Amino acid sequence: MIFRRLFGHGRVPRPGAIPMGEAVYAIGDIHGRFDLLQDLLTRIFEDAGRYPSDTFRHLIFLGDYIDRGPDSRDVVEALLRDPLPGFDTVRLMGNHEEAFLAFLDGQTDGLDWLAFGGLETLLSYGVSLRQLPRTDDAVGTLRLSVTAAVPRNHVELLRGCMLHHSVGDYLFVHAGVRPGLPLEMQRPADLMWIRDDFLRSKIPLPQRVVVHGHTICDLPQDRSHRINIDTGAFASGRLTSLALRGNERRFISTSDS
Secondary structure (H helix, E strand, C coil): CECCCCCCCCCCCCCCCCCCCEEEEEECCCCCCHHHHHHHHHHHHHHHCCCCCCCEEEEEECCCCCCCCCCHHHHHHHHHCCCCCCCEEEEECCHHHHHHHHHHCCCCCCHHHHHHHHHHHHHHCCCCCCCCCCCHHHHHHHHHHHHHHCCHHHHHHHHCCECEEEECCEEEECCCCCCCCCHHHCCHHHHHHCCHHHHHCCCCCCCCEEEECCCCCCCCEECCCEEECCCCHHHHCCCEEEEEECCEEEEEECCCC
């Protein structure tokens, strides 16, 4: 169940720590794969059961709950509840949630969102679309249909997602941070959308380990100063969680035996 081939068979101390007695499980981009979410939550619950001395457990979702996979509605419905008993749940905003809400709010025509996964989300909510809306009237009609089909509490949950969350030396965001800027000066657009400038930086946020998704990798990446756990679940079948205790970190994945 645990990725060992990346770091050997032992658990290797790495830069960064969380308070003693606490545990963090961060989950990467789900993208409508409710089946994988159920599988991974079961694995996390079983893993946590091996540590009865935990005094506090965090469950942190890094965003991109919707689009691309077939079951966005079921994923959001699951996130409305406390997915694991005894865990404090944190939900972060991903760029796909931001694009969906921008369409609902009339800030965009939705064409970009539909092109990178929104069509699958519409289908999961029972909204059929024979062709992309090409006129203002067609866009308005689609917006009304989506507003009627998506439960209000689903929209409110997505609107309430946080942009970042910290535990100990770790900062959790969806996409990354703008190198050279302190956390309080980070722009929401960068936290949800940044790629190359962040990924190329050797130390994107001094004295913090940034945990992120957004950029697909075959296996989770530990770069010491940043950790990427977006393993392309919608296509690969591998949904990944980062487990943290003290100064140790491990990966748990749906594809592990």
